[in-house]
Amino acid sequence: MAQPPRPTMNQDSAFFWEGTLAGELRIQRCSECGRLRHPPGPMCPTCNSLEWDSVVASGRGEVYSFIVHHHPPVYGLETPFAVAVVALEEGTRIVGNVVGRDPSEIEVGMPVEVRFVPVDGEWTLPQWQPREE
């Protein structure tokens, strides 16, 4: 089955994908002002510091918005499939698939938690499954 394209890891983003491989959802943090940011980038848009580290997120959040993809077919993914923008407890947002629930049952505001899904042993995707409050 065709696979999704791998992320183009570079010096700004490798920490994130190394994190998912290690079972951690990492969020970039400005070392200067402490602001969290995702997607990651080289500079803090608040204070312009180039220094950063990361924190490990709780992995809990809620569906901020979502779509159900029917057409066209996408590299062998079975349709319909759901994609959500998840608002993390820490305050940043992230895109991922919602799995383990029929797409017709997904709602804005639904509590979700991260699930790490290995793609081919070399990289791992953070996906989202419903959680009990």
Added chain:
Amino acid sequence: MTNGLGNRAAIVGIGATEFSKASGRSELRLAVEATRAAIDDAGLTPREIDGMVTFTMDSNEEIAVARGLGIPRLTHFSRVHYGGGAACGTVVQAAMAVATGVCEAVVCYRAFNERSGRRFGAGRQGPGADAACAQPTDWNAPFGFVTPAAWVAMFARRYMHETGATSEDFGRVAIADRRHAASNPAAWFFERPITLEEHQRSRWIVEPLHLLDCCQESDGAVALVVTSAERARDLPHPPALLKAAAQGSWLDQEMMTSYYREEIGGLPEMGLVGDQLWQMSGLTPADIQTAVIYDHFTPFVLTQLEELGFCPRGEARHFIADGNIEIGGALPINTHGGQLGEAYIHGMNGIAEAVRQVRGAAVNQIDGVEHVLVTAGTGVPTSGLIVGQA
């Protein structure tokens, strides 16, 4: 924030090929056909054109088009980035060139076989596919989140959640466009209006978007000639004077996936364009008789009506349900049928329609047109124009 562009330049020529699903000829041929038609319409010759502007996404180099037309000298050539957001931006650049004396007359063009060739609707899949929608891929593509319809649907779902808008509210935009296309012989959907029931029955593309919320994929080309306001007075057609022309990009801007802003129910980059248009022109929404509102997907038409001040935030569904956007309403939009009804030429066909409305030469002519507002692609860094009578 006045930038001095108001009333300095005019669109004096428009040209187009037919709009189809399979042009049967090269994109370069479409480009030279449309540009030549626009130059003829302006009452000029290729020798009098000294500037060219197109989209970064266009495959026809300025020098290739100039070579075809036999244009001897070019003193300005440039491109505007970000997909359909470039449409009115090409006119902004042309207006700057003629207002500063860098050029006498600039031709702006967009030509593609977007249906029979590379289809944008398929999304970015596979290596080298990102020419259409270059964007940070790492955070979307691994999840199969790769099509323009999907990216817009994500905004639309949130908008519905926040405003109470429904799929039927989106559908009414498609109905207006298709009604207007039905009486436009140049439109692909000439004589083929749709009903709300048909909209609701059309298959899901990406929930919450039905097929009939999505614009067409089209082959074709449109070109525009821009010159100074002074020069425009001597040319055959009544000029469509640029009362205002502006581009806009906003904090935390992405290419169709700006999901990380504090709120995503609006289009702040279009708000920025609108603010500049009103300020530069000294006009208000009440001064606009008809508008061309970019309609690659229906939901962003509602958002734009709000960002531009035609109705309050969250109220576009009522504005539309009251019939305002159809011919006979307070603000008929997309009188050519829009990109859902006429053709998807990345917004350039909408600018041509605005010019026809100012000239009094549109097939669905609105009475007493003094000013027409046009917008470019949404969800991306974008642009807009107000054209009016000199």
